[in-house]
Amino acid sequence: IAGITQAPTSQILAAGRRMTLRCTQDMRHNAMYWYRQDLGLGLRLIHYSNTAGTTGKGEVPDGYSVSRANTDDFPLTLASAVPSQTSVYFCASAGTPTGELFFGEGSRLTVL
Amino acid sequence: GDSVTQMEGPVTLSEEAFLTINCTYTATGYPSLFWYVQYPGEGLQLLLKATKADDKGSNKGFEATYRKETTSFHLEKGSVQVSDSAVYFCALSDFNQGGKLIFGQGTELSVKP
Numbered sequence: 001i002a003g004i005t006q007a008p009t010s011q012i013l014a015a016g017r018r019m020t021l022r023c024t025q026d027m028r029h030n031a032m033y034w035y036r037q038d039l040g041l042g043l044r045l046i047h048y049s050n051t052a053g054t055t056g057k058g059e060v061p062d063g064y065s066v067s068r069a070n071t072d073d074f075p076l077t078l079a080s081a082v083p084s085q086t087s088v089y090f091c092a093s094a095g096t097p098t099g100e101l102f103f104g105e106g107s108r109l110t111v112l
Numbered sequence: 113g114d115s116v117t118q119m120e121g122p123v124t125l126s127e128e129a130f131l132t133i134n135c136t137y138t139a140t141g142y143p144s145l146f147w148y149v150q151y152p153g154e155g156l157q158l159l160l161k162a163t164k165a166d167d168k169g170s171n172k173g174f175e176a177t178y179r180k181e182t183t184s185f186h187l188e189k190g191s192v193q194v195s196d197s198a199v200y201f202c203a204l205s206d207f208n209q210g211g212k213l214i215f216g217q218g219t220e221l222s223v224k225p
Contacts, residue, residue, distance in 0.1 A: 004155075033212070042116075042201060042217040043156070058212065090155055101148075101213055103155030 002026050004104035006091050012110045013081055021076045021107045023091030031094040032074040033058075033101065034066060036087040043090065049074055081111040114139045118202050118216035125192055125223050133187040133219045135176075135202035143204040145169075145178050145185040146213065150199045159187075159200070192223045 007022045025032065030051045035043040035058075045058030049068040063085060065077045074093075078085055088108050092101040119134040137143065144163045148156040160169030165180035174189045185202060202216040 035215075040217055042118075043213075043215040045212055045214075048212055092156075100146075100158045100161070101156070103157065105153075105155045 003102055004091055004093055006089075006104035006107050008107060009105070010108045012112065015080075015082055015111055017081050019078045019081055019109070021078075021089055021091075021109070023074045023076070023104060024072050025074075025091075025093045025102075026072065027093060027095070027102065028071060029093035029095050029102070030071070031096065031099070032068065033092045033094075034064070034074070034076045035090045035092065036060065037090060037106070038087050046076065046089075078109075081109075083111045085109065086111045114143065114204060114206055114214050116202050116204055116214055116216035118200075118219050121199075121218070121220040123219060123221045125221070127194055127223055127225050128191045129223075131187070131189040131192045131196075131221070133200055133202075133221070135185045135187065135216060137183050137185065137202075137204050139183075139204055139206055141206045143206040145176070146203040146205065147174070147176055147185070147187050148201040148203060148215075150201065150218070152198070156201060192221070194223045194225055197221055197223045 004025045033048045034046040047066040049055045052071045088106045091104045115138045146161045147159040149159045150156045160171040162169040162178035168177045176187045199218045199220045201218045203213045
């Protein structure tokens with residue numbers, strides 16, 4: 001049972017570089033989400049998609065972009081990484097926008 | 113906007129102790145409430161949920177009751193185990209706000225043998 005697969009699991013990159021975090025789910029869920037987790041701040045929603053072809057901004061969207069070309073994939077792109085984007089990023093999906101969220105294991109990103 | 117506030121951690125308990133992690137919320141509508149758990153090195157997973165006032169969610173010995181009058185959803189367990197050591201997140205989902213989950217800051221629990 002795969003569920004949600006995120007890649008890479010860990011990455012260090014220089015400030016100013018472009019980076020794409022990949023997320024794939026095999027549950028045919030309509031809704032997908034990207035959160036960042038920072039100590040003392042919990043999880044904050046970056047972007048979401050309620051169905052393929054649509055996306056929306058969450059609480060902290062600046063500096064990030066997403067696309068949803070199909071049901072399974074929901075990549076998160078940092079166009080020009082900055083040190084404040086150092087975080088652990090979690091992709092999640094749900095069968096409906098109000099249903100239980102299933103999370104990937106996270107991608108730890110360090111921007112130097 | 114909607115928000116969730118949890119008690120600060122870390123919380124350190126001895127095995128078999130009683131656990132309470134406080135969670136209060138602010139919402140304009142009638143949200144569903146959740147507790148998620150994150151074990152070390154893993155993503156979050158749903159622990160329990162309640163969708164309307166006075167509902168009690170329960171799982172693995174944990175329980176929480178949706179209290180609309182006090183806007184609370186405190187997590188309790190009568191006897192914790194070392195394996196319960198994790199970070200616990202309270203969250204709400206309001207359909208009228210698009211159903212996206214809003215999380216509290218998380219409470220780390222450490223259970224000592």
